[in-house]
Amino acid sequence: MTLAQALLWPLSIPYGAVVHLRARAYEAGIVRQRRLDGIVISVGNLTVGGTGKTPMVLWIAERLLAEGKRVGVLTRGYRGERGQANVARSAAEGQPKIYRGSESESPSRSDEVQLLRARLGSGVAFGVGANRFEKGQELAKQGVEWFVLDDGFQHLQLARDADIVLIDATNPFGGGRLLPAGRLRERRTALSRADIVVVTRSDHAPAVEAAVQRDSDAPIFYARARLEPIRILRNGYPGEEDSGARAKKLFAFCGIGNPAAFVSDLRDWGLDIVGKKFFPDHHRYRAKDLDELECEARDAGAAGVICTEKDVFNFGDSRVRGFQMFYCPISMEVDKGGEFWRALKTKAESQKRSRA
Numbered sequence: 001m002t003l004a005q006a007l008l009w010p011l012s013i014p015y016g017a018v019v020h021l022r023a024r025a026y027e028a029g030i031v032r033q034r035r036l037d038g039i040v041i042s043v044g045n046l047t048v049g050g051t052g053k054t055p056m057v058l059w060i061a062e063r064l065l066a067e068g069k070r071v072g073v074l075t076r077g078y079r080g081e082r083g084q085a086n087v088a089r090s091a092a093e094g095q096p097k098i099y100r101g102s103e104s105e106s107p108s109r110s111d112e113v114q115l116l117r118a119r120l121g122s123g124v125a126f127g128v129g130a131n132r133f134e135k136g137q138e139l140a141k142q143g144v145e146w147f148v149l150d151d152g153f154q155h156l157q158l159a160r161d162a163d164i165v166l167i168d169a170t171n172p173f174g175g176g177r178l179l180p181a182g183r184l185r186e187r188r189t190a191l192s193r194a195d196i197v198v199v200t201r202s203d204h205a206p207a208v209e210a211a212v213q214r215d216s217d218a219p220i221f222y223a224r225a226r227l228e229p230i231r232i233l234r235n236g237y238p239g240e241e242d243s244g245a246r247a248k249k250l251f252a253f254c255g256i257g258n259p260a261a262f263v264s265d266l267r268d269w270g271l272d273i274v275g276k277k278f279f280p281d282h283h284r285y286r287a288k289d290l291d292e293l294e295c296e297a298r299d300a301g302a303a304g305v306i307c308t309e310k311d312v313f314n315f316g317d318s319r320v321r322g323f324q325m326f327y328c329p330i331s332m333e334v335d336k337g338g339e340f341w342r343a344l345k346t347k348a349e350s351q352k353r354s355r356a
Contacts, residue, residue, distance in 0.1 A: 001177075008181040016178045019154075019186050023193075026156045033159035035355075036136040038145045039348050040074075042160040044153025046190060047174040047183040049281075050258035051166040052200040054112050054310070055225060055332035057150050058119055063341060064146050065123050072144035073120075074136050074158075076151065077128040078110035078282065111282060111313040112150075118237065133158050153193075154185055161351035162344055165194040165218075169202035170261060172211065191216035195347050196340070198223050201261065203335055221340045227269045228329040230306070237312050245326045250306045251275045251297035255283030255314060262308060266328070275300030285311075287318045294322045 025031045045051040064071045108128045127135025174183025197220045231239035259278040304324040
C-alpha cells in the first residue's frame with residue numbers, strides 16, 4: 001500500500017458502507033428500480049478504469065442491428081451531460097458531422113459517445129445524460145426496443161434484463177481496495193448480481209475464474225481487444241488505412257482509463273513502440289500538450305505518433321504538426337462468441353417474459 005492509499009483508506013470505509021447499503025436497498029425493494037418498456041442489457045464493471053466497456057457495447061449493438069432490432073445506447077456521457085444528436089459522416093470531408101434534431105438536443109462532448117456514433121452510424125439511437133431512465137423513455141417513443149446500458153452495473157436506478165460485468169485479467173479487482181484508496185467501485189461480493197462475467201485481456205485466467213466463482217454462479221467468458229487496420233490522420237477522422245505504420249518507430253500516447261494496457265497491446269500486436277506519454281482519462285488536448293508530445297517523440301527517435309481512436313475525438317483544433325499521426329481502431333473479440341450471444345439473449349428475453 002502506498003502512502004497515498006494509506007491516507008485515503010479511512011475514507012474507503014464509509015464509502016463501502018454507503019455503496020453496500022444502497023445495493024441492499026434496491027435488492028430488498030426498499031428503493032424501487034424504474035423499468036423501461038423494452039429489453040435492457042447492462043455492460044459494466046467493478047473497477048474504475050478501462051476494462052473494455054466501449055468495445056463490448058459496440059459488439060452487442062452491432063449484433064442487435066444485424067438481427068434487425070431497434071437499438072438504443074444509454075450512456076451518462078461526459079460528466080453526466082445532457083443532450084442527444086445524430087451523427088453522419090461527410091464523405092467529402094471525412095469528418096464527423098452533428099445534425100441536431102431539435103432545439104433541446106445538443107452534441108455530446110463525450111469521446112466514447114462520439115466514437116460509438118461514428119462506428120454505428122444512424123442505425124442506433126443515443127440517449128445521453130445522467131438520467132438514463134428519462135433518456136430511455138425518449139428513445140422508446142422513437143420505437144427503440146433494445147437498450148444497451150453503458151457503464152450500468154452501479155446504475156441501479158434503472159432495471160435491466162441482463163447484467164454483464166467485465167473484469168480485466170491483468171488487474172481484476174483493483175488491488176482489493178475500495179475507492180478512494182483503491183480502484184474498486186464495489187466489493188467483489190457484488191458479482192452475485194452479475195448474469196454473465198467476461199474476463200478481458202486474456203483467454204485463460206483460472207485464478208480470476210476461481211475468485212469470481214466464490215461470489216457468483218454466472219457463466220464466464222473471455223474476450224480480447226482485436227486491432228483493426230491502423231489509420232493515419234491527414235485531413236481528419238476517419239483517416240485512411242496505412243499498413244506502413246507497422247514498419248515505423250512509434251511514440252504512443254493516450255488519455256484513457258488503462259493506458260499501460262494500451263501500450264502493452266501495441267507491443268503484442270507487433271508495433272515498435274519507442275516511447276510513451278499518458279494523459280488523464282478523457283483528456284482534451286491543447287496545442288501545448290501536443291507540442292510537448294512532439295518534443296518527447298523526437299527525443300525518443302520516433303518516426304510517428306500513435307493514439308487510441310477515442311483520443312482522436314479530444315483533439316479539437318489541435319494537431320501534431322511534425323510527425324505522422326496514427327490511431328488504432330479496435331474491436332472486441334469474444335471467445336465462443338455464438339455461445340455468449342445465445343446466453344445473453346436467453347437471459348434477457350426470459351427476464352422479459354417473466355414480467356409480462
